[in-house]
Amino acid sequence: MNDILGDWKRSHYCGDISAAEIGQEVVLMGWVQRRRDHGGLIFIDLRDREGIAQLALDPDRDPDAHGKAELVRNEFVVAARGVVSPRPEGTVNPKMKTGEVEVEVRELRILNSAQTPPFMIDEFSEVAENIRLQHRYLDLRRAPLQRNLLLRHQVSKTVRRYLDDEGFIEVETPVLTKSTPEGARDYLVPSRVTPGNFFALPQSPQLFKQLLMVSGFDRYYQIVKCFRDEDLRADRQPEFTQIDCELSFVDRDQIISIMEKMVAEVFKATLGVELTLPMPRITYTESMARFGVDNPDLRFDLELVELSNVVKDSGFKVFAEVVKKGGIVKALNAKGCASFSRKEIDDLTEFAKIYGAKGLAYVKVQEDGSWQSPIAKFFTDKEIASIDQALQAEAGDLLLFVADSYRITNETLGRLRGHLGHKLGLAKKDVYRFAWITDFPLLEWDGEARRHVAVHHPFTAPVEEDMALLDGDPGSVRAQAYDLVLNGSEIGGGSIRIHDQAVQKKMFALLGIDAEEAEEKFGFLLNALEYGAPPHGGIAFGLDRLAMILTGSDSIRDVIAFPKTQKATCLLSGAPGQVDNKQLRELSIRSAVRSQ
Known part of the structure; x- marks a missing residue:
């Protein structure tokens, strides 16, 4: 048993007491937001993740508790036992969730002291972001960030419940995998046991979720970490979280229908907003003509x-x-x-x-x-x-x-x-305008590389009626791809996949990937497609970006517990950091930076 708590058990979160608890004895635990001495009476605003409760300490009622209250300062960790009472007339605070009541403290325990924090732990203080990120554990005590992460939790919970009801199975895919540099740059991980070889951290579980369809799992999902070594901005991080889905024996319209219902469930559960379904659809060509981009803001x-x-x-x-x-x-x-x-x-x-x-x-x-x-x-x-x-x-x-x-x-x-x-x-941040963008080009010409590149990825299936154009006019072929755009941000994207090995090989050839390179990089997929791959497709939603929009945040860093800066560094832990020469030797690596 924890001696400092003794037999005490928290009965309520601070933000959960109300007039319904008047007369009840409660035990609250949390951090001191503020202490006010009114010349005898001491009031403490006690904070936890659910809100703030006012503690009232009277020297006549309990001199020992009052004496301890004189010692506490901001961010001390305390526990209080007392009775919920109505606040005296004229002191009700309608702006607070618990503003009608206070706790008349009978006993107070100081669980830990705290140094003066480098910034005020409230939602009104203007603090430089680098200071907040350096002390992220303190920043996360602030109500706005706690609300953001609690809403993010609600998104994940709603997604899992919805997908479970729709027959999806959650399957984990590898984090250490093979580098297939056809998109953004990979984060590489050296292999100690096979010197000179490297794993890559996945940019997405794309190939493995397709293999799960070949395996007969039919409907897969995963809330998964992905990694891309690319330049950052307000809505991008080197590691990010996807709601990743794949389905067999479906077409584009079925996937869109299932997924927009999931998004509607998320908005209802988190914001109480009822979305109108079906969501509008705009072809890529129309979007470019009317808005100039394929992620238009329709507000x-x-x-x-x-x-x-x-x-x-x-x-x-x-x-x-x-x-x-x-x-x-x-x-x-x-x-x-x-x-x-x-x-x-x-x-x-x-x-x-x-x-x-x-x-x-x-x-x-x-x-x-x-x-x-x-x-x-x-x-x-x-x-x-x-x-x-x-x-x-x-x-x-x-x-x-x-x-x-x-x-x-x-x-x-x-x-x-x-x-x-x-x-x-x-x-307007409280207005939500969705659209599915469809019929993207399958390929685009890269003048610098002098070859076609995939607009989405090399595993996207062409539109059936455009198949005949693959040989003579590949730039005119449309893809069975679809993005969900919300308020000018792409929050999800997917496609029907190529499930025929011959078509997949043709796609690699159009991308300038010869048979030898295709076998080296994607041989395991090509082999799998020979063993009865079903028609399948999928989609991935950016959980971080979706949470950013739902919370009205200006930066994706405000919905991630421990984010990186725009230079891909962690100010809290100091990552990335150097390793010692012994570790490098074990990995058969020599640092070019150190040898300069």
């Missing part, structure tokens, strides 16, 4: 309009030459934004250049309908009228144009659209 309009045909013969040579060379001209109408200052427009131009655009042309539509713009003089009245009509331009609007290649024009205006949506306050 606001600001759709893109192609103007290539309108401006191809205009006097503005920048536009005309781009169209002549095979590029496109597109624009968006920022309604009511003609009041933007020159600096604001210059800032938008610099933003556009991030995505490769050479510049950003603009037009301010005046009260009389005329254009105020450096490019106005190059267009005829007829061309201006056609552009106004296409963009539904009105007085007070700001028209923004990009002319470049298909890729640069779409990405630039697509990202600019998202940027404006946030700048103008159109992207």
Whole structure:
């Protein structure tokens, strides 16, 4: 038995006491949020993961408990036994979950002392993120992060319950596996017992979950850690968690139906939000045409309009030459934004250049309908009228144009659209707009590598009616792939897989992977496909990204208990760190950095 607790057992969490417990004896345990001495009476706000309870200590009622209360400071760990009582008239705090009651303490135990923390443990203190990450165990005591992780737990619990009811089986797949560098960079793990060889940490369980379908498990899922050695940003980490699923004997529509119902269950369980099903579907081609990206934010309009045909013969040579060379001209109408200052427009131009655009042309539509713009003089009245009509331009609007290649024009205006949506306050955090993006290209041309690469991954099946194009026009083949997009973020993506060995070999050949390389990297999959692989497909959801949206967080780090920084380091533990030379010798490794 723990002597410091004796026979005490916690009866309630601090945040769970209410008027229903008035008159009951309770035992609470937690951390001192604050201690207030009112010249005799001492009040302690005691905190645990469920909330805060007010303890009242009267020297006349229990001098020993009151004496101990004089010793406690913020973040001391204490246990209190007492009776729940209504707060005196005029002291009720309606902003607190437990604001109607307090605990009249009969006995107090100090379980541990604490140094003064490097920042206040509350939700209002502004603390630099590097300090919070360095002392993450203290940061995690703060209510906002605790709420985030409790909601994340609720997501996982809901997913498991739903998938279990749908006949899915949870199976763990290997963490130490083989490097198959066809996507992001792998994290490599040296093998001591086979010198010179390396394991890779999985970027996803893709191949193993397909093998489980060959094995006859029919419906698999796993909430699994994955690893990618890639550049980081606010919604990306080197290690991340996926809700990973695979199903046999299904088509795309069946998978989408099952999975959007799961997402609806998650929103209902965590936020009490009822989603409308079925969710909208948009083809990749339509998404690129209307929004410039394949992960559109549908909380606001600001759709893109192609103007290539309108401006191809205009006097503005920048536009005309781009169209002549095979590029496109597109624009968006920022309604009511003609009041933007020159600096604001210059800032938008610099933003556009991030995505490769050479510049950003603009037009301010005046009260009389005329254009105020450096490019106005190059267009005829007829061309201006056609552009106004296409963009539904009105007085007070700001028209923004990009002319470049298909890729640069779409990405630039697509990202600019998202940027404006946030700048103008159109992207409300409590509004949720979903869409399935379908019919992606199967392949895209990599000019630098001089070969095709898979848009999703090499195991995605082509659309059946496009199979005949694989030999002569592979760039036109559509994939049986689908992404679920929420508020401009891809939260899930999947596809129907190739289950025929001959088609899989053809796919490898189109990607520039010859038979020898295919056998070396993927021989175990090719062999398995010879033994009666069923038609199958799957999907993976980013649990971290989904939790970030559900909690309204601005950074994915706020929904992960112990995250890495944007430099892929852990400020708490100091990882990654160096190892001693003995360990390197055991692994038959010499450090190039140390030998410099």
